[in-house]
Amino acid sequence: MLTARADDRVLGYLGRALSLELSAVQMYSTQARLVASWGLADAAARLRNESEEELQHVNRIIERMLATGVAPSASQxxxxxxxxxxxxxxxxxxxxxxxxIELYRNAVNHCARVGDHDHRTFFEALHEDERSHHQELLGWQASLQPATAAANGRRSYR
Known part of the structure; x- marks a missing residue:
């Protein structure tokens, strides 16, 4: 467990990360319910899973903030x-x-510059998770293209 307080920029990155990850939970949860209303059960399940993964990130960030000695607070x-x-x-x-991805890349770079190895490895893990999410979304998007093209634009996913 960390005991030393991180520098102010690291704390800022943690706060922004918490806000964005909570936003992601809200976004994916809402989208899951929306696509379920369109009758897309598989897509709804995938989006619910994304929400749960982002909630895991939220919990990791909260644990990190508490271990660093600051109270977690999402700004917006x-x-x-x-x-x-x-x-x-x-x-x-x-x-x-x-x-x-950009937030975590910047956080990793900052931590490397100031020699904060613990926070750097923490942000690197989140960065890699988000890069994986992004790749999965790209693959999912690509898998929709043949179905969309075959329907000649008539399919609305509603």
Whole structure:
């Protein structure tokens, strides 16, 4: 368990990460319910799983903040963005995951510069998780393209 307080920028990265990860939980949970209402049970299950994975990130960040000696506090949740079809939802999710990837990349770089090995490895693990999520979303999006093209744009995923 950490006992030394991290520098202010590391604390800032932790706070932003908590806000974004909680936003991701809210976004994926809402999207799961939306696509379920469209009759897309498999997609809803995948989105619920994404929400649960992001909640695991939330718990890891909270544990890290407590171990660092600060009270967890998410500053602001992002508004949920929705769309009219699954493909558009996945594009929104890819953009969101890209933002998380960038945050964690910056946090890793900062920790490396200041010699904070513990936080660097913590952020590296989150960075890798989010990169994996992003790749999964890209694969999912690609798998929808043949179905969309075959339907000549008539399929709405509603």
């Amino acid at each position: 949740l992002r508004p949920v963005r929705l769309a009219r079809d699954l493909s558009s939802l996945l594009q929104i999710n890819q953009q969101f995951e890209s933002e998380l």
